[in-house]
Amino acid sequence: MGIRSLLALLIFFITGCTRIYQSSQPPITYVPDSSMPSPSPFQPIQWTLTPSATLAPSATPSPTPAPFSIWIANSLPARFVDALALPPDWGLTDQPAASGLQLSVGDENPVSRWVYTLVAPFPTIADGISAGDLHAAWKGTADSLWGSAPLMMAESTLETIAAYWGAPAPGAVQIHPTGELADNAWSSRPSWAIIPFEQLDPRWKVIAIDGVSPIHKNFDLGDYELSIPISLSGGEPPAGVVIPTSNRDPHKLTVVAMTGVTALVRATAFAMEQQGVSYPGLDIATWLRAADITHISNEVPFAEDCPYPNPVQEGMRFCSRDKYIGLLEAVGTDIIELTGDHFSDWGAAATLHTLDLYAARGWPVYGGGENLTQGRQAVLMEHNGNRLAFIGCNAKGGGYAQASASTPGAVACDFTWLSAEIERLRDENYLPIVTFQHFEYYTYAAQPDQQRDARRTTEAGAVIVSGSQAHQPQAFEFSDGGFVHHGLGNLFFDQYAVSEATRQGFIDQHIFYNGRHISTELLTIYFIDYARPRPMTAEERAALLNAVFQASGW
Numbered sequence: 001m002g003i004r005s006l007l008a009l010l011i012f013f014i015t016g017c018t019r020i021y022q023s024s025q026p027p028i029t030y031v032p033d034s035s036m037p038s039p040s041p042f043q044p045i046q047w048t049l050t051p052s053a054t055l056a057p058s059a060t061p062s063p064t065p066a067p068f069s070i071w072i073a074n075s076l077p078a079r080f081v082d083a084l085a086l087p088p089d090w091g092l093t094d095q096p097a098a099s100g101l102q103l104s105v106g107d108e109n110p111v112s113r114w115v116y117t118l119v120a121p122f123p124t125i126a127d128g129i130s131a132g133d134l135h136a137a138w139k140g141t142a143d144s145l146w147g148s149a150p151l152m153m154a155e156s157t158l159e160t161i162a163a164y165w166g167a168p169a170p171g172a173v174q175i176h177p178t179g180e181l182a183d184n185a186w187s188s189r190p191s192w193a194i195i196p197f198e199q200l201d202p203r204w205k206v207i208a209i210d211g212v213s214p215i216h217k218n219f220d221l222g223d224y225e226l227s228i229p230i231s232l233s234g235g236e237p238p239a240g241v242v243i244p245t246s247n248r249d250p251h252k253l254t255v256v257a258m259t260g261v262t263a264l265v266r267a268t269a270f271a272m273e274q275q276g277v278s279y280p281g282l283d284i285a286t287w288l289r290a291a292d293i294t295h296i297s298n299e300v301p302f303a304e305d306c307p308y309p310n311p312v313q314e315g316m317r318f319c320s321r322d323k324y325i326g327l328l329e330a331v332g333t334d335i336i337e338l339t340g341d342h343f344s345d346w347g348a349a350a351t352l353h354t355l356d357l358y359a360a361r362g363w364p365v366y367g368g369g370e371n372l373t374q375g376r377q378a379v380l381m382e383h384n385g386n387r388l389a390f391i392g393c394n395a396k397g398g399g400y401a402q403a404s405a406s407t408p409g410a411v412a413c414d415f416t417w418l419s420a421e422i423e424r425l426r427d428e429n430y431l432p433i434v435t436f437q438h439f440e441y442y443t444y445a446a447q448p449d450q451q452r453d454a455r456r457t458t459e460a461g462a463v464i465v466s467g468s469q470a471h472q473p474q475a476f477e478f479s480d481g482g483f484v485h486h487g488l489g490n491l492f493f494d495q496y497a498v499s500e501a502t503r504q505g506f507i508d509q510h511i512f513y514n515g516r517h518i519s520t521e522l523l524t525i526y527f528i529d530y531a532r533p534r535p536m537t538a539e540e541r542a543a544l545l546n547a548v549f550q551a552s553g554w
Contacts, residue, residue, distance in 0.1 A: 069093040070241075073104035075163035076230060077114050077196065078156060080244055087240035101234040103243075105163035110229035113221045115197040115214050115248040116157060119204035120146065121186045122476070122520075123554035125545050128208035131225040140169025145192075150174040152185055152193035161194065164228050194226065197248045200518040202483045214248060215511045215519045217255055217290065221246060254386040254512040256433070257291035258466045260488030260505055262298045263342065264320040264327065267494035269309035271531035277326040280492045283534035287507060287523055289332035292383050295390070296333045296491070297435065297468035299340025302357055303350035311494070311530070319346040325357055327492070333361075335379055337468055338368025339392045339437035341400040344409040351408040367392035367435065368403055368410040375403045375411035378425060378432070386512040389425045392435035392468070393418060395453055400437070410437065413453070419460040426461035431517060433510075434462040437469045438486075442501065444551035446475040446486035458482030463517045464510055472501035473544060475552040483510075483520055494530040503527040504536075504544050 068090050072081055084103075093099045103111075118134065120126070129145065136142040137151060152174050153161075162168065176184050182203050185191040192207065197214055200206070206215050209225045221227045237243065264272065272279055281288070288294045299318075306319035328336075336358050344351055358365055369375035378391040393413035394401035402409030413436070422432045434457045441447050446454075454465045458480040467474060470487025477484045489505030496503060507523040524541045525533035536544065 069099045070101045070103065071096040071099035073102075073163070075105050075159045076103060077160055077247070079196070079198065079247060080112065080114060080230065083244040085240075085242035087238075090241070099234065101232060101237060101241075103230060103232055105160060105228060106231040107229040109231045109233060111232045111243050112230040112245050113227040114160065114230060115221070115224065115246060116161065116194050116226040116228060117197050117200060117204075117214055118192065118194055118207040118209055118226060119185075119200070120192045120207055121182075121189050122203055122205045122478075123545075123549040123552065124190070124192075124205045124207075125542050125549075126207065128211060128213075131210050134209060134225060135165070138165060138168045138172055140172045147190045149188070149191050152176050152181060152191060153195065154178045154181060157194055157196065160228055161226075198514075200513070202517055202520050203478060204519065206519055206521070213521075215253075215521060217250075217253065217292075219248075219250070221248070249514075252384050252386075252514045254293070254383045254388070255291045256293045256295065256388065256510045256512065257288055258295045258433075258435075258464070258485075258488065258508045258510060259288075259297060259491040260468060261340075261471060261490045262296055262328075262492045263300050263318065263340075263494075264298075264324040264492060265300055265318040265494070266309060266313050267311035267496075267530035268492055269320065269324065270311040271529065272324060272327065273309060275531075277323055278330040280531040280533070281327055281331045282532060284507070284523075284525060285331045287509075287535075291332070291334075291509060293334045293381060293388070294332045295335050295337060295435075296328055296331070297337040297340060297437075298328065299342045299437075301343055301346050301350040301354040303346045304353065306346070306350075316342070317345045318342045319350060322357065325361075329361070333363060335381070335390060336363050336365045337390070337392055337435050338365050338375065339394045339401075339410050339435065339468060340368075341394070341396065341410070341437060341469075343368050344402045348408055355408070366390050367394070367437075368401075368408075370408050372403045372405055372407075372411060375409075376417065376421070378421060378430075380430060386515060387428075387430045388512070389430035389432045390435070391418070391421060391425070391432060392437070394437040395449075396437065396439060415453070415456050419456060422457060422460040422462055429515070431463045431512065431515075432457075432461060433464045433466065435466045435468045438467055440469050440471055441474070441487075442472055442499070444472070444474060444501070444547050446477070446551075450474075450486045451477070454484045454486065455479050458484065466508065471495055472499070473504050473506050473548050475548060476554075477552060483517065485520075489525075490527070491525075491533070492531065496527045496530045504540075505533060 071093050096102050137145050150173055155175050185193050206213050212224045300320045302322050303319040306321045364379040366379045378389045381388045394410045395413045397412035401412035403411045425432045438450050457465050462482050465484040467487040471490055473489040474487030485508055503526055505525045509521040511519040524536040524544055526536045526540050527533045
């Protein structure tokens with residue numbers, strides 16, 4: 001039995017009414033409607049076989065004349081129908097002409113826009129396409145998009161989009177059960193798919209259309225090609241009729257920017273003295289400030305007696321001058337990781353002074369602190385209903401992680417403690433983000449000890465594991481439902497001349513929605529000198545993604 005047949009049978013048992021199949025409409029040119037109301041908070045309701053409290057069952061289609069009945073087109077998304085609330089004396093009808101109100105796909109009088117998302121398996125190089133190319137693929141006239149692979153989607157998605165765009169060309173669309181779609185797409189790469197926004201998960205890469213992506217904070221429902229309008233005809237709904245405005249509520253979205261190594265020393269610090277404190281962030285500060293939560297792993301303490309930087313300094317004992325904290329302010333820092341190897345380099349007084357500077361700016365810290373107890377405390381943050389917990393440690397231990405009961409510094413990893421904390425945080429409905437200062441490997445591939453430790457934390461319930469130590473980008477993996485990036489590379493550090501790989505780096509933008517991690521967008525950077533990274537060109541980005549995806553076994 002098909003999905004639509006099952007839906008029709010379900011509504012028959014719930015309401016005593018049947019729903020007629022609405023045939024595909026001819027293609028309609030999409031024009032944003034300025035009268036469309038802005039989204040209001042919408043809590044999706046899971047589809048269930050339990051009769052709805054607002055749709056009282058009856059033995060036969062409701063005989064009540066208009067305006068006390070409503071007709072709903074078969075092409076509407078099931079979650080939209082499920083979230084629709086009607087007064088007790090209203091019912092569904094299978095006769096559109098006899099109904100008081102009609103809801104269907106179309107843009108004549110839009111009351112809702114249902115967001116679908118163009119996606120591909122995560123290890124996909126392409127970032128976006130044009131709306132024209134997407135429609136050409138739908139019509140079967142595209143040239144070599146995704147290797148000429150058909151668009152994959154669930155049957156219900158096809159019905160909704162076809163009601164607006166018209167039927168796809170034969171062979172242009174391939175139907176898969178919702179629960180098997182991601183696995184089938186991964187096993188047949190290159191591949192692409194269209195899914196409802198609420199079905200996003202990190203194994204998918206979101207593909208922008210004309211530069212517009214529904215995971216971006218500045219997303220506009222009216223500017224997106226896969227924002228499907230749902231229209232109401234027959235008049236204005238009376239009090240008691242609640243129509244969901246969208247399946248994407250911006251008030252449930254949180255963007256977290258995770259970064260790699262920051263060490264404001266040597267040639268980086270010298271450039272800041274010559275060019276200005278904010279110089280290293282000139283080209284990427286906008287990215288970092290745009291996130292709701294921006295993470296910085298600053299490995300080096302600030303010290304009042306820190307000398308003028310020497311760009312060719314010998315030795316590995318580091319400090320930063322106090323004024324350099326202005327760079328962290330300029331890029332919109334929200335949280336500081338202190339697991340770095342050099343946090344105790346300038347002695348306990350400088351370590352405590354650094355903590356005071358962070359506290360004065362309201363920046364919470366984790367992974368290090370005044371003592372072991374403080375450094376082990378997770379930082380708990382709640383934004384737009386998403387409950388996040390940041391926790392981390394130094395996997396090298398020893399002299400690199402000196403926090404003790406009475407000594408400040410970075411916290412050494414104890415995986416019995418860490419796993420128990422992750423489990424506790426999950427029990428309290430937090431999403432744990434775990435960061436490591438691990439051994440530095442100058443390889444794209446993750447090494448066995450990195451993989452072992454990351455998998456310990458995802459097994460305990462970490463949703464994201466991020467390697468803060470790597471001086472070059474490293475591999476990804478998905479483990480026990482968690483997203484792992486073993487190394488992001490440098491953010492602000494002077495290894496420009498070491499190798500091509502140390503000039504490359506990632507900023508990971510993790511997207512949370514309605515209490516879930518739903519997507520990760522990879523921002524790629526390239527150093528132009530010893531201090532300043534910039535966004536990569538398309539060619540540089542493709543080369544890096546190819547290298548790291550191959551190192552990930554993809």
